Amino acid sequence: MNMSRKMTTGVVSLLSVAALGAGATTAGAAPAHPQAKSPSSAAASCSDWNRAVAVPWKWQTLKDGCGHFGRPGLRMGYSWAVFKGTKVCVKAKGFVNGKKKWYDLGCRKSGSFTVPWGNVLAEKEIQVKGTATFNWR
Known part of the structure; x- marks a missing residue:
């Protein structure tokens, strides 16, 4: 198969972008998404802090990747702490009647709250907006 140089360069660029988007890094480079835990260790570390970055003017949704079992009357706890930047605006997911x-x-800059959870199985999620790098759980 004879591919043109322009097409070959495009394919290599596309594969490179896909690899970086999937979390692959080059030697000495920081990961594209600074998460405190890797997907392979998610099941063993569901109570660990997650690292995230908030950007101004746009709400973004973050998930902790863990299934949290509820029960009637349960309130789920959320905490966050900024370690670089200004304050972060946070919304947390909860449940009312499922x-x-x-x-x-x-x-x-930091906070700790509980929200109604109830009798559901779901991931913890937050929506954030701001100019900060922070930890949350």
């Missing part, structure tokens, strides 16, 4: 509901936790 239906997802977002709770506004405010804009701060």
